Amino acid sequence: MDEHQLFKTTLAATMNELELAFCLKDEQKTARESFLFKKDVFAVLTTGYGKSLIYQLAPLVAKRMGLSENPLVFVVSPLIALMEDQLKEAKKLGLSALQLGEPEQEQIRSGQCQIAFGSPESWLLKKKWRDMLANKVYRDNLIGIVVDEVHLIYKWGKTDKGDKAFRECFSKLGELRSIVKQGTPVLALTATADLHSKAIVKKQLHLENATQVIVSPNRTNIRLGLTRVSAYTLD
Numbered sequence: 001m002d003e004h005q006l007f008k009t010t011l012a013a014t015m016n017e018l019e020l021a022f023c024l025k026d027e028q029k030t031a032r033e034s035f036l037f038k039k040d041v042f043a044v045l046t047t048g049y050g051k052s053l054i055y056q057l058a059p060l061v062a063k064r065m066g067l068s069e070n071p072l073v074f075v076v077s078p079l080i081a082l083m084e085d086q087l088k089e090a091k092k093l094g095l096s097a098l099q100l101g102e103p104e105q106e107q108i109r110s111g112q113c114q115i116a117f118g119s120p121e122s123w124l125l126k127k128k129w130r131d132m133l134a135n136k137v138y139r140d141n142l143i144g145i146v147v148d149e150v151h152l153i154y155k156w157g158k159t160d161k162g163d164k165a166f167r168e169c170f171s172k173l174g175e176l177r178s179i180v181k182q183g184t185p186v187l188a189l190t191a192t193a194d195l196h197s198k199a200i201v202k203k204q205l206h207l208e209n210a211t212q213v214i215v216s217p218n219r220t221n222i223r224l225g226l227t228r229v230s231a232y233t234l235d
């Protein structure tokens with residue numbers, strides 16, 4: 001069996017075991033497959049599409065495929081409230097997920113957690129987490145970096161007028177690639193990115209060769225029209 005066939009059967013077996021009440025969409029499959037085979041992915045998929053499932057299933061599928069002893073991903077997330085929601089969702093799927101700064105820090109450091117969530121500032125500015133990403137456990141087991149709400153690189157990490165950016169670390173996330181093992185893929189997720197912000201995100205995260213998975217929010221069955229009417233018609 002070739003590795004892509006193995007991926008398909010393993011994914012199906014993992015989905016069966018989780019007993020989810022839905023099937024994966026093609027974009028979720030494409031993104032997860034690329035990510036697992038160490039290719040960067042830039043996914044622009046509408047709100048509520050199921051972007052989180054792309055990385056939530058990654059450690060489970062990687063484990064079944066024997067890609068590493070204890071596969072894990074880390075997620076860069078902008079807000080504590082969002083991380084808390086995603087922790088709950090991951091735990092519902094039976095994943096061990098933790099947030100940087102929680103009491104179980106040693107568990108994160110020793111790689112005993114499949115998904116670790118943290119802000120750009122924690123991942124980039126706190127020495128203990130930077131060091132952790134470069135340690136042997138993470139070099140051997142990290143299967144990828146996830147950057148959620150990636151459009152914030154443009155919205156919060158940059159400023160047009162030369163003022164200080166709201167959260168400058170967003171524009172430095174590309175540095176993470178130099179800390180982790182070379183070749184570790186990045187999965188960039190967002191629901192909203194116009195052409196300009198997409199170009200900035202790609203440049204900052206070095207996603208020039210990424211697999212792009214895009215579902216446009218444009219609704220072809222909705223149209224805006226403008227008609228001149230007289231005051232008389234309005235009565």
Ligand SMILES: Nc1ncnc2c1ncn2[C@@H]1O[C@H](COP(=O)(O)OP(=O)(O)OP(=O)(O)O)[C@@H](O)[C@H]1O
Pocket residue numbers: 022023024025028045046047048049050051052053190191
């Ligand atoms: N293939 C699928 N079919 C139906 N529901 C799905 C599918 N994949 C995921 N879901 C469900 O969709 C819901 C929303 O998923 P998720 O939070 O990942 O969306 P999102 O794309 O990250 O949205 P947002 O842009 O708001 O962050 C979750 O409850 C998840 O279980």
Ligand SMILES: [Mg+2]
Pocket residue numbers: 051052148
């Ligand atoms: Mg999301």
